[in-house]
Amino acid sequence: MSNKYLKVTNLKKSFGGLKAVDVHSLNLNTNELTSIIGPNGAGKTTFFDLISGFQDSDEGKVYLNDKNITRSQPYSIARLGMIRTFQLTKVFDRMTVLENMMFSASTVNNDSFIRSLIRLPSQKTTEKNIKEKSFEIMKDLNIDHMANSYARELSGGQKKLLELGRSIINDPDILLLDEPLAGVNPKLAEEILQIILNLSEKGISILMVEHNIEAVMKISQRVIVLAEGMVIADDTPESVRSDEKVIEAYLGSENE
Ligand SMILES: Nc1ncnc2c1ncn2[C@@H]1O[C@H](COP(=O)(O)OP(=O)(O)OP(=O)(O)O)[C@@H](O)[C@H]1O
Ligand SMILES: [Mg+2]
Structure with a gap:
């Protein structure tokens, strides 16, 4: 069995004349906590969209555990065990926290949500x-006391936790996390970071996009740097930190 869960070749996506993603080759290893960093607009979220089926690429191939998923839909990729979260959370404001959790479970499981509404005895x-x-999961995430609150009543940080909870209820093998710490206070960020580490130690392969560089450097085994859609560095946190191309990419974006 291959120890690479994701293989990407020649993956490209443009918007008009802008090359949002232009990744020549990228392999991700099972049981590794890898982070993607890069300036705003570097193509990180678009890259996630392409590998999780939320957008079609212009060119290129994506393999998940040696299965070609290049044109697969998000739900079938989720069923293959790769689940993503969103930079702007996609929790349902008009559902309670518990309903949000249960809805996610029923949409990825084979039991359809419609059938769960009909309530067959086996259901x-x-x-x-x-x-x-x-x-169980809400307890682990410390949101169980909010189970019957509407999601819209949650703080930004709690919504991030709920989104994380929804992503793990289906026991994913691979988690794609798009800015799990964005807009979260430092204390909660620390908690979320610990949760991510625990998930990683449980054997879930994690790919995380995050702007909090300190957090990234602390927990990642490998750091990939995107700039203008391209991979400009791919190494250990220590090496990436001192890479001149990386420093330049960040300084360049600050000057704009
Ligand atoms: N649907 C779209 N239509 C046009 N341009 C888009 C679209 N989506 C993204 N872009 C552009 O593609 C580039 C990459 O965007 P993307 O959101 O992937 O960046 P990012 O690295 O996730 O940035 P951030 O760190 O701010 O989240 C940006 O220049 C963005 O403006
Ligand atoms: Mg983004």
Whole structure:
């Protein structure tokens, strides 16, 4: 079995004349915590969109565990075990925290949400299991006391936690996290970082986009730097930190 879960070749996406993503080759290793950093507009979120099926690439190939997923839809990629979170959380404001959790479980599981609404007898046990699991996860994330609150009542940081909870309820093998610490206070950021580390230690392969460089350097085994859609560095945190191309990319973007 290959120890690379993701293989990307020649992946390109342009918007008008702008090359948002232009990644020649990138392989990600199983059980590794890898981060992607880069200035605003470097193409990080677009890269996530391309590998998770939320946007079609113009060119290139994406393989997940040796299966070609280049034109696959997000739900089928999720069923293959790769789940992503969003920079701007996609929690449902008009559902409670618990409903958000349970909805995610039912959409990725084979049991359709519609069937769960009809409540076949066999469905009741599934629903009970999902509910128990939801509470377990909410407890781990410290949002269980908000279970019956509407998601819109959560703070920005709690929404991030809920989004994380929704992403782990289906036991993913791979998690793509788009700025899990953005807009979160330092104390909660520390907690979320610990949760991510725990998930990694449980054997989940993690690819994280994050602007909090200190956090990235602290927990990542490998750091990939994107600038203008291209990989300009791919190494250990220590090496990336002192890479002149990287420093230049960040300074250049600050001067704009
Ligand atoms: N749907 C779109 N239409 C046009 N341009 C887009 C679209 N989506 C992204 N872009 C552009 O593509 C480039 C890459 O955007 P992307 O959101 O991937 O960057 P990013 O690295 O995630 O940035 P940030 O750190 O600010 O989240 C940017 O210049 C952005 O303006
Ligand atoms: Mg982004």
